[in-house]
Amino acid sequence: MADNMKKYITSDELKKHNKPEDLWLSIQGKVYNVTDWAKEHPGGDIVLLNLAGQDVTDAFIAFHPGTAWKYLDRSFTGYYLEDFEVSEVSKDYRKLATQFSKSGLFEKKGHGTIYSLFSVLVMLFACFYGVLCCDSFLIHILSGCLLGLTWMQVAYLGHDSGHYQIMTSRGFNKLAQILTGNCLTGISIAWWKWTHNAHHVACNSLDYDPDLQHLPVFAVSSRLFQSLTSSFYGRKLTFDSFARFFVSYQHFTFYPVMCVARVNLYLQTFLLLFSKRKVPDRAINILGILVFWIWFPLLVSYLPNWTERVLFVLASFCITSIQHVQFCLNHFAANVYVGAPKGNDWFEKQTSGTIDIACSSWMDWFFGGLQFQLEHHLFPRLPRCQLRNISPLVQELCKKHNLPYRSLSFLEANMWTIKTLRTAALEARDMSSPVPKNLLWEAVNTHG
Incomplete structure (x- = not known):
């Protein structure tokens, strides 16, 4: 009976609320009006505007501790997302985030x-x-x-x-x-x-x-x-x-x-x-x-x-x-795209656009944890001392869903980056063709 009393809107209707003066988001299928909150958001208004009019559950989980959920109700519109769906990748990502939270990894900062x-x-x-x-x-x-x-x-x-x-x-x-x-x-x-x-x-x-x-x-x-x-x-x-x-x-x-x-x-x-x-x-x-x-x-x-x-x-x-x-x-030689980010492919976009640097554990201090760039992007609140520990779990999840997990040596990553820059440089010299001739050529030659 309670479900029959709920008010619903579709994803297409939610997309219309994507402006600074009319900014709505969905989190776990509940729709929130964050127009006023965007001005006070600690992470800035740009991140909200970039994902405006979408379900942003994965991004919310990535950036916010469990204590943040209680503050959502004040912005609840009363609407639910009618066609709310969760991909298999997102389900596994959320399970992993919950697992880390229950085991206290977000609080164990080490020394x-x-x-x-x-x-x-x-x-x-x-x-x-x-x-x-x-x-x-x-x-x-x-x-x-x-x-x-x-x-x-x-x-x-x-x-x-x-x-x-x-x-x-x-x-x-x-x-x-x-x-x-x-x-x-x-x-x-x-x-x-x-x-x-x-x-x-x-x-x-x-x-x-x-x-x-x-x-x-x-x-x-x-x-x-x-x-x-x-x-x-x-x-x-x-x-x-x-x-x-x-x-x-x-x-x-x-x-x-x-x-x-x-x-x-x-x-x-x-x-x-x-x-x-x-x-x-x-x-x-x-x-x-x-x-x-x-x-x-x-x-x-x-x-x-x-x-x-x-x-x-x-x-x-x-x-x-x-x-x-x-x-x-970490990013220059990875895949790129044009357009606004989407809330329903959070895990996929992070794996696509990120490269890890492989190194021995004694070099972790030198790279500051950011050699585990993918792990950091997926779980930005996770202390750096935990990134090496969760890396096998992230690799396993990538393998399960046939997503890239690229971990290169420092030398290899430099070579990939220079190759990417060189490819774009040679195209820039082609005065007769300043833009890619076709997308296949771009994909093969630009990203190493």
């Missing part, structure tokens, strides 16, 4: 945070000591390298704190984010959240994932030659003669650009923090950036001459570029 913080403090002390207390040119350059390694570990801590609490409370966790992101690296945690959440939801969508939108410098697919409109930035990704020139040589410029990629991250931080866009905790983010731009130039100024100062900064940037390269290896 990785303590070890990382300790290593950061030791490397920072050694770096400052080398600059301030030594006169050796070699020690100064090695100090720059140590600073680069420090920034890598700090970035992993910021990443962890952004996905789950590494501290005892939300307040201390936010403090950790500002310290690790803004104060120590000069990269705003607000900017990172803005782009990173969109990347997770729209993994490897050429027009929705900001992590693939690098024109005019890089293009991972010749589909970008069509000057797609970025849904994230709200502007056209213009492929003009300027972009054609740079893309034509991108397989040669990739590593040199990665060595100075940090400059772009500083620029993006300033563009966001001083934009008209609503930025959570704008004031404290700006204050944190100010801290960085006081201590870092001051440290560099203690070096004896401009030659050593420039080399010190370049050494720190070059070491950190290993991490920038790693981020590219």
